[in-house]
Amino acid sequence: MAQKPSIPKGTRDFSPSEVAKRNYIIDIVKKHFRTFGFQPIETPSFENSETLLGKYGDEGDRLIFKILNSGDFISKVDDFTYSSKSSSSLGPKITEKALRYDLTVPFARYVVMHQNEIDFPFKRYQIQPVWRADRPQKGRFREFYQCDADVVGANSLLQEVELIQLYDAVFSDLKLEGVTIKLNNRKILSGIAEFIGAKHLLVDFTVALDKLDKIGVEGVKKEMQEKGLSLESIEKVAPLFFLSGSNLEQLDALKYILNGSEEGGKGVEELRFIVETIERLGLKSAKLSIDVTLARGLNYYTGAIFEVGAPENVDMSSIGGGGRYDDLTGIFGLKDVSGVGISFxxxxxxxxxxxxxxxxxxxDQSLDVLCLNFGEKEALACLKLITFLRENGIKADLYPSEAKIQKQFKYANNRNVPYVILIGAExxxxxxxxxxxxxxxxQKTYALDTLDDFMNAL
Structure with missing residues (x-):
């Protein structure tokens, strides 16, 4: 007996209805990407391992799916490395490629490789799947799509303003009210780390802080302590978990707290420009909110960082995020190219x-019209009618066999077809x-040689 098939955990099949709904979202996102002046690119599903590894921090590296070399890869490993049973030693010998973890690092690689063909500032969008060896749970999959928009070659903060407007335009078009665009700045996080005497532990500090919504304040404090932060430092940062007031009031409080940090002060002023500009322009449906605990644990962010929170009445964490990376292309040899981007x-x-x-x-209405099949002659007449309808943009089809009429009507019902056409002998x-x-x-009868009335009725 054949074994029942299955798919890997964290992956999914999509029904026609689900694909239609996903395409609905993609079409709206893509429409606004284009109206904001972004151009499409695509990159391979897998990259050389050296392109990806070391770009996302230790936790990110552990989530990268590595691809085994083709052929008899084990025979090429020396006995000493093989017997060591060390993944760090064995890995580079048997795998040279990996599935992409996100779209941003491959984009940086693309910019470097195609820099002589690109007109800067370059605004690109990309909608493709990515893969992460994460623990599957609600809203978190091992294979999923990202919809990214990035600008490289422009360091103006107006780009951050525009990306906030882009978020707002898409979510407004999706009729998704109550979305919160959270905003912070990596320079502020550096200033906080300096303020509490933990600048040398900045990465550990931000990785722990980024888990606040998952493990809570006490969980974050515990992880910070495990990473080497002193109890005194942790207590100094604790008040930042509970900053309140308007966006500008929170920025004033941060400016006072980070008075001794030049970098932190610069981050505060960058956010002040963004917030004040957005307040002048206004948003349609989204809300902009300063969140100094927002860290986003990716090492390449250098300035503003974004995270989009779902409406409060929905049990879902972030539905988008991004930030500024002023020298991401530098890791591939192209220095001083500023970039900023967001993902849906x-x-x-x-x-x-x-x-x-x-x-x-x-x-998920895949058909506008279904013609029932009463026999060979009747079916031919239906096909002529269907051809005309299709040429006029109507989704039309013929039931393929001369089955019982009850069965054909049931098929139409199951597919939510709004109109059924009957051409029998009479x-x-x-x-x-x-x-x-x-x-x-x-039901209504129409003449086959005058179809305008029927077209107008649809």
């Missing part, structure tokens, strides 16, 4: 829209066809 979490946005019932009712003799409205249950 397609899969999480899907779950939020589904939970809130925000998908259009007819989104209609064929009269050069006509009958249209049944499946929602109302009524």
């Amino acid at each position: 979490g397609l899969d999480r946005i899907y779950l939020v829209l589904e939970e809130l019932g925000l998908f259009p009712e007819a989104i 209609e064929l003799a009269k050069n006509s066809f009958v249209v049944k409205n499946m929602a109302k249950g009524d």
Whole structure:
């Protein structure tokens, strides 16, 4: 007996209805990417390991899916390395490629390789799958899509303003109210680390802080202590967990706290410009909120960092994020190219829209019209009609076999077809066809040689 097939944990099959809903989101995101002047690119699903490793911190590196070399790769490993059973020693000998972890590092590699073909500032968007060896849970998968928009070659803070507007435009178009765009700055985090005497532990500090929404204040304090921060330092940072007031009031408080840090002060002023500019321009539906505990544990961020929170009435963490990376291309040899970008979490946005019932009712309606099959002559007449409908943009099809009419109607119901066309022997003799409205249950007869009336009724 054949074994029942399965798919790897953290991956999914998508039904026609689910694909239609995902495409609905992608089409809206893509539309706004284009209206904001972004151009599309694509990169390979896997990269050389050296391109990815070391760019996401230790935790990120552990989540990268590595691809075994082809052929008899084990035979090329020397006995000493093989017997050591050390993954750090054995890994480079048997794997040279890896599935991409995100779209940003491959984009930086793309910019460096194609720098002579690119007009800077370069605004690109990219919608492709990425892979992470993470523990699967709600809203977190091992294979998922990212929808990224980045600008490289411009260090103006107006780019951050524009990306906030882009977030707002997309979520407004999706009718997703109550979204919060959280905003922080990596320079502020550096200033905080300097303020508490832990500048040498900046990476450990930000990685722990980034887990605040997952493990809570006490969990963050415990992890900071385990990473080497003193109890005194941890107590000094504790008040920052509870900053309150308007965005500008929080920035004033931060400016006072970080008075002795030049870098921290610069981060505060960068955020002040962004916040004040957005307040002048206004947002349609999203809310902008300063969050000094927002860290985003990726090492390449250098300035503003973003994270988009779902509406409060939905059990979902972030549905988007990004930030500024002033020298990401430097890791590939191209220095001093500033960049900033954001990402939309397609899969999480899907779950939020589904939970809130925000998908259009007819989104998974794959057919507008189904012609029933009464026999060979009748089917030929239907195909002529269907050809005309298709040429006019109507999604039309013919039931493929002369099955029982009850079975054909059931098929139409299951596919949510709004109109069913019947051409039987009587209609064929009269050069006509009958249209049944499946929602109302009524039907109307039209002439086959004058189809305008039927087209207008659709």
